[in-house]
Amino acid sequence: MLDNLSTNQRALILSVVMLVVGLLIWEAAIPAQKAASELTEYERLTGGGAPKAGVPPPSQVLAKAWEQLSNPFYDAGPNDKGIGIQIGYSIYRVLTGYLFAALIAIPLGFLIGMSQVAYKAFNPFIQVLRPISPLAWMPLALFIIQDSEASAIFVIFICSIWPMLLNTAFGVAGVREDWVNVARTHELGALRTAFTVILPAAAPTIITGMRISIGIAWLVIVAAEMLVGGTGIGYYVWNEWNNLDLTSVIFSILMIGVVGMLLDAAFGVLQRAVAYAE
């Protein structure tokens, strides 16, 4: 029966089987809470009847997900906002920091890629700044900017700038000389050469850099929001941990994964759009 199915269909079936089996094992592995009537007198006296914190079974997580996703944008005070609002804040911060990074990294990367001198002059700074964990900038950012919101955006900015900068420079430097010669023999000016020849030629490499950057930015925003607090999916995870609501923690972990996957997929579409075969 399976022989008639395509590779994709077979993979899909296997994925569903793994999901169901995984969930069943998880469900079975969680010990059920005893009902109060089953407890001995001694257990009741020593507080055995109080609800115990434990890893929730998937059924509870699914119920939580249903509850949250059916009303994602409610706002019942600073510590009780819907998951949609929290994710919205995170995406807003990521995109703002990311946009600033792109505005600087792509033109600068062009410059560095076009000129050997610029490349050699910028390289030592890039090499020192690039390996710094973006969160290490947080204290400095908080002190200088004096605003937790802006500091989180700055951290996103600083972590997403490097892959974009390096990939742009690499892509621009690697544009085939023949193509540049085509532009030269057609008397294209510097700006037109940049936009009609170098940009499309380097676009796949640049978009790859942007895709790496958005992935890193999404990783970093969770940690940054745990530090700055207030709003966002990172803060939400930490807040639910403080509430010992592990169901919400697991649910939000899953949501982080889903949003990250969607961001990556968006850049995947962009990447396919600019790809070319030589």
Place this chain on the structure above:
Amino acid sequence: MSKPFLSIERLTQQFPDGQGGALTVFENATFGIEKGEFVCILGHSGCGKSTIMNILAGLAEPTSGGVKMDGTEVSGPSLDRGVVFQNYSLLPWLSALKNVTFGVKARYPEWSKAKVEQHARDYLAMVGLEGDVVHRKPSQLSGGMRQRVSIARAFANHPKLLLLDEPFGALDALTRGTIQDELLKIWGGTEQTVFMITHDIDEAILLADRILLMTNGPFARVAESVEITIPRPRNRTEIVEHPNYYAIRNHLVQFLGQRSKELAGQPSDDPDQRPATVRIDKTAAADPEPEPAPRLQAVNT
């Protein structure tokens, strides 16, 4: 002697040899090309043919000497000098049509979009590319089709001088033949001046009005200018029947096989460094023509 349309004067190119010295690739290369002429240049690898082409295109600067076109000094690339590169140099993210309109737009920025596209389509049709095929990307075209697009792009721009750098070098013999015919056809309808590098003697005889022969490098020079005394229109199957065909061919083969080596490094005895003109014509049978070989000897002394 009036100045030709394009004159190349005492062109010398040196490259650093990696040990602090300089390697002279060619020295005092001097020749002229008349308007509407089709000139091929033949020579072994390393004699600097491609460098001469890059200098003519304005993509490279000679160490000394100069190039004059229409009386003005050539410096830097220009739309007046179109280039067909050996590796096609099509922009791979653009369709065949867009690759041609890319050039036309650069040449005629004042044209309307429709006019640019129609012009590009006309020239693509001239090299046999019509219909849906023009919307394909270069990666979806065969090598021959790519070179056709490249030729269409160059001709569509009506450059004053068209430079072809071994345009058929990467093609198989059959495809090469068809595109040579197409090149002749498209060239025949224009007054286009063409300068072409090739390695293929038969190709050069078929296409050229004149063939320039270079001696081997280093210190290469343009030693001879051989007139192709076969009337046009030419056809690859018929020209081999022409009495001059094998005489010219033998002369070229002998030059490339032997004399290009013997002459290597010898300076020209002509005060202007002009190549010796060789004219082989066996059709004038009444004239007791000496055998090609001794005559050549005479040319070189």
